[in-house]
Amino acid sequence: MTRTLLTGNGAAAWGMRLARADYLPAFPITPQTEIIETVASWINRNEIECRMTTLESEHSMLTAAGAAAATGVRVFSATSSQGLLYGMEMLYTVAGWRAPLVLVNVSRGLAAPITLEPDHNDILAARDCGALQIHCATCQEVLDSILLAYRLAEDWRVRLPVIVNLDGFYLSFTREPVQIPEAAAVNRFLPPFDSGNLCFRASAPTSQAVAVLGGGPYSYFRYQAYLAAMNALGVFEEIGQEFRKQFGRSYDLLDTYHCDDADILFVMLGSFATKAREAVDHLRASGQAVGLVRPRLLRPFPKMALQRVLAGKQGVAVIDQNLSPGGGFLYTELATALYDQSTAKPLLVNFIGGLGGRDISREEFFEIAAETRRAVTAGTAPLPRLLFTAAELREVRKLQAIAGSRREPPRREP
């Protein structure tokens, strides 16, 4: 076992290599491209056996990925942001084919305006496509999650595409020490792809693009895919335990930190959660009982696990690195998950932070905890709070001055 410095992108490439993916359809986009470049250099040096095809768009890339998976080979691909959206039509289609493959998304905020830095509106746009989603917080977790993702995708109780998400820059271009597992151990954990009925033989034609169906049969197939996705909760817990036995690292549905005795919890996704973890240490040092919950599996949503860990808490600060009408995605999803409990529910307070890679500082986590406490005392939650400072508004005003924006709106006739 080698412990070395890898970027999140490098860790993703290593995950693909250890999973022994047969086929890689590719299209470049920042900040994902390094994954494809890394794998391409290995293919070029004959270090791995893999067929790589460059396509003319993400739409074609995902079509090729799904088609290849439907012939029974192990498929890996990667994209980001606008690319994920451009391929969106095929994500729904491939999930409908029940073709197991693993797609990495390197999160990056969506246009307009344009940014290269991360938030989760890209990956959350894919929340209903039928593919499962695993969200990572460290480079190690990126590598490990790809191995878990293949097990999950190829499990006969599931058979769906899985998207592994990592944050641009904060993971994609950030190096951390990563344990690269031994190939033999990975082979034991992740055996060769049992493609079952998925095969390509001229003598036995199959068709994935089934004919137009009426509402009844259509409902049957969509609902079967839904049931398979829901099965993934139990399957993930199972393979997580197997992973721990094989490699010593634990992957539960939720990553929890100091939750048991906490009265206030932070809930958030992805790599920014490690910043929250660091803040929790400082909050604890100042005598505040604050904890952190980070869902790893976002699709399907680990509702029961979240109900259990949030039970009896006074206040929950849901920190959404995305923006959606009515509040952040995680906030609304969590509110739904808690609604049907008969016991007392914690007060949910929503914060919107980290849009377009905007930093969330330690003092802001302190203020988030304080504002959540005030809401608990008042017994009512304020409107979603955007993390945005007076200094940031001054920066925007400078840009607007250069851009010639008018400060005062024109008078309009009533």
Place this chain on the structure above:
Amino acid sequence: MPKHHRSNALFRIRFHGRGGQGVKTASRILGQAFFLAGYEVQDAPRYGAERRGATIFAYVRASHDSIYERGIIRRPDLVVVADETLVEIPAAGVLQGVTKTTVVLIHSKLTAEDWIKRYTPLEKVVILHPVKTRRQELHLDSAACAGAAACLAGVITRDHLQRAIEEEFVGQKGSLVQANLTQALDAYNQMALDSGLVIAGSGDQGTTPASPDWIDLPFEAADISAPTIHAALTSTQVTTGLWRTLRPVVDENICRRCGLCSSYCPEGVISLDDQGIPVIDYVHCKGCLVCVVECPAHAIHAHPEPVPEGEQT
């Protein structure tokens, strides 16, 4: 071996430079050296649209404990400035979070006293004397910066530094690896008197931080709040000439006055005078050198910036 303090404090180190100088490489060399010295490490570059000459920064965190901080370093223990012209550009953020306890290593011809006089927060300034190399070796700046920073940190040996460079340059030509090694070790030695000057965790404000100055962002109508640029010629206000590391210079004796350079210039900064001779707007020329490539008479040459005194046009 310099003095070895085995504390769990976190080193926070920020590098500033321009695209093409090897700032990312410098952060990786230093990160790898810390890792080889037994530290947990995080290193990462940060930039916008990738462009030679544009500002870039990178950071390194190192600790004996696991590292959970991420992203920009607000209160650095050490700031390494590969290009001294960045200090005066507010958007580059070189002095952000710098206090009198922060060590600032500047690759500069000026003295430490000069820098301290100019900028209030500066107190612990260390000068890395520019490496005397030919223009085409400017990329070796990165190795020098990493080597100097490694010595200032006080916990990295020459051996760690050497192995880090070998590790980061795996697959590269032997002569290139050797040139980087020489630069890095020379810079390391240059810092010998200041070894260990950087105190890990010196900028950490502890567990009771101040409140952020959050505001409630009010609604503003779309004629203000849409990201539309109304003003013409805003690009002239950005002195992109500062990005240039190589300056195209026209030799009028060879120039055939064909005007191709003006046509090909992607920035539109080459005009023709009434004789048909190209005139380059150096305030905005980014130094992409497309003109040098396109000139059929080979009349445009690339000169390193800054142009040596006495040769300026």
